[in-house]
Amino acid sequence: MGPKAFVKEYWRILVLVLFVGAALFALFVPGGVFGDTTLVEGEDPEAEDTPTNLVYGLGLEGGSRISAPVAGMTADDVESVADAETGEVDHDRIQEIEAGLHEDLEPGAANLSVVLHDDGWISVEIYDDDTTEAEFAEALNNQGLEVDEDDVRPGVTAETRAAIIETIQTMINEAGLSGGTAYEQQDPLGGSYVVTEVPDMGPDQLEELLSDRGVVEVWAYYPDGNGSHTNETVLSGDDITDVDPPQPDQQGPGYVVPVQVSEDAAWDYQDRMNELQFTSVGQHQCGLGYDEDGTVDFDHSDDQDRYCLITVADGEPVAAHSMGPDLASSMSQGTWAESPTFQMGSQNIEQANSLAVSLRAGALPAPLDFTQSQTYSIQPALADQFKFYSLLIGALSILTVAGMVFLRYRNPKVAVPMILTASTEVVILLGFAALIKMPLDLSHVAGFIAVVGTGVDDLVIIADEVMDDGDVSSSRVFESRFRKAFWIIGAAAATTIIALSPLAVLSLGDLRGFAIITILGVLIGVLITRPAYGDILQRLLTDR
Structure with missing residues (x-):
């Protein structure tokens, strides 16, 4: 045969x-x-x-499962921003609404979002605990949106929940938690929960991991010209395109996370550092210490001008570094933005690993409400x-x-x-x-x-x-x-x-x-x- x-x-x-x-x-x-x-x-x-x-x-490896709703309020389908004939989206209108709401409500930059749906309508979400439904509805009406207090519901949109699940899954993978998963679950009353399962981790550790939204920023702390200091956000996690593993800081104690900045953000960052004199008189002029809880201590009694690049994780300033001469020289010459890499500081290896994971996974679009969570562990x-x-x-x-x-x-x-x-x-x-x-x-x-x-x-x-x-x-x-x-x-x-x-x-x-x-x-x-x-x-x- x-x-x-x-x-x-x-x-x-x-x-x-x-x-x-x-x-x-x-x-x-x-x-x-x-x-x-x-x-x-x-x-x-x-x-x-x-x-x-x-x-x-979990059943065969041990670990924890946390099921929690997403904290926030949403006004659904408040306005159509797409042209009825061409379908072209009016992004200027979206930015106008966002700017107006930030001015009226003053939430953190990561605590408000305008969600654009596939049909051209927009929903508005806010994740600020200090804002009531009545205040939210009033702020929306101030932007020309006809919204009643009864139109505001608890929770967030399906798009935001999907983004949260994707981010948590990336966070789990980047943290090396083999076998972990995240998914959405509905309760009989129509409520939505984000479920996270991670083997070989206690419930407190998992809640701590999920509590960190992963919002990473770089602040510039500098003299305001009136005898005091101010700070502004000069980079955010969205501006980071590549992240290397943490390594010891060669210029002092602690660790650094080498990152690469996107091309668009790099030129703006370089120009701003030059404008604020970080690349000239601001070199090696930080000198801020740390509180007992490990956050940056901004109290200083002397009259010295401080020029610090502050690493901020979830709103907490966790590291303060001066600008070194090599980085300052390349920025002042205008060449740094052609190969935009620098180092974000941290005080210990755990913090550095957390920064790296947050930068790779991105920030959670909205926080989880752990006051209504259900926990299972084995x-x-x-x-x-x-x-x-x-x-x-x-x-x-x-x-x-x-x-x-x-x-x-x-x-x-x-x-x-x-x-x-x-x-x-x-x-x-x-x-x-x-x-x-x-x-x-x-x-x-x-x-x-x-x-x-x-x-x-x-x-x-x-x-x-x-x-x-x-x-x-x-x-x-x-x-x-x-x-x-x-x-x-x-x-x-x-x-x-x-x-x-x-x-x-x-x-x-x-x-x-x-x-x-x-x-x-x-x-x-x-x-x-x-x-x-x-x-x-x-x-x-x-x-x-």
């Missing part, structure tokens, strides 16, 4: 072997299919020393027990099913391929989970056990159908009976998928993981393992 004939004859079995081989590769080869063995910054190297490439969730030691019991229960389920199959058929030609084929479904599913780095939890384990049960049920239907009248020595008879059995299991699979699809789509916690694994198992069975089992059984029971 030539290669082409061999492939044509055994293609269903070869497909099964191919998928099993790929699954084993994804499971056990370091780095998996994509070959990525690089550790994320801050990740423990010993955490990679595991027998498989599987990633575990200790790693208990999770290890669950992991062992899950493996034990999985092995017992396979052995129990194998025993029942042997008692039912008492024919190794039927029973052994049946058990092996059912086991390959679990192997393929585990390989898929390792490939996409799906954090496995107890709900997924329940799905694996359900897959074994439903898989063997379908294989029993195939075996019973083809052996119904005893003699199956004819390949034609076997294929006729197999097609009939396959229609039965195909209809059953469709019913299962339809029934579980709502659970897989809706945000219903652990039920979603169970539904996803079960649906994937059913699809793998119908498309790969059931046809392969039919081919194996045909070659063992017929004259072919």
Whole structure:
């Protein structure tokens, strides 16, 4: 038999072997299919020393889950800023509204947002606890927007929630928290919650991570000409395009985070530093100290002029540095903006890592309301027990099913391929989970056990159908009976998928993981393992 004939004859079995081989590769080869063995910054190297490439969730790894709504108020669809004929958006109007609201309400720069929807309408959000709904509505009316106090609702827009989830997920990845995830969940009353799950982290640590919005700025602190000092924001996190790992400060204690500034912001920053004399008389003229809580102390009793570049994280000045001669020289000559890199200061490595993560992930568009949060945590030691019991229960389920199959058929030609084929479904599913780095939890384990049960049920239907009248020595008879059995299991699979699809789509916690694994198992069975089992059984029971 030539290669082409061999492939044509055994293609269903070869497909099964191919998928099993790929699954084993994804499971056990370091780095998996994509070959990525690089550790994320801050990740423990010993955490990679595991027998498989599987990633575990809270139930099997330990960790915390926090579900919290987004703090804020929103006035939805207050005005259309798109031309009715051309669809062109009036961005000047958006900026006019933002500037007017900032003047009336005086919130922080990161505490107010005008959200532009796809249909050209805008919604306005504010995240300032000091502003009431009545004050918010009045400020909107001052900008020519017809908004009543009843039109202001708690919460934020769907666009902002999606941006928050994306930022948290990036924050988790940048912090090296393998297996962590963030998603949105709806409650029965229509409220929306942002859910964050991180393995191997306590609830207090996770809340602290999420409490830091990641708003990073650089302030220029300089004499105002009246015998005192003032400060202004000269760079924000949005102006940073690239961030290098933290490193020790070569000019003194502490650490620095090397960053690269965007081209547009670089020229403005360079011009402003020259205007404020940071590049001339301001060199090495900072000298600010630190309070006991680690923030910059702006109190100084002498008459010396101070020129400081202040690193600010979430509104807290955490480091103050003078401008060095090299940076000052390149800015005064106008060449720095051509290759705009500089260093943001921090006092310790933890603070430096936090700065780097915030700069890479970006700032949370709005804060989370932890006064209404729900917290769930599990200790790693208990999770290890669950992991062992899950493996034990999985092995017992396979052995129990194998025993029942042997008692039912008492024919190794039927029973052994049946058990092996059912086991390959679990192997393929585990390989898929390792490939996409799906954090496995107890709900997924329940799905694996359900897959074994439903898989063997379908294989029993195939075996019973083809052996119904005893003699199956004819390949034609076997294929006729197999097609009939396959229609039965195909209809059953469709019913299962339809029934579980709502659970897989809706945000219903652990039920979603169970539904996803079960649906994937059913699809793998119908498309790969059931046809392969039919081919194996045909070659063992017929004259072919």
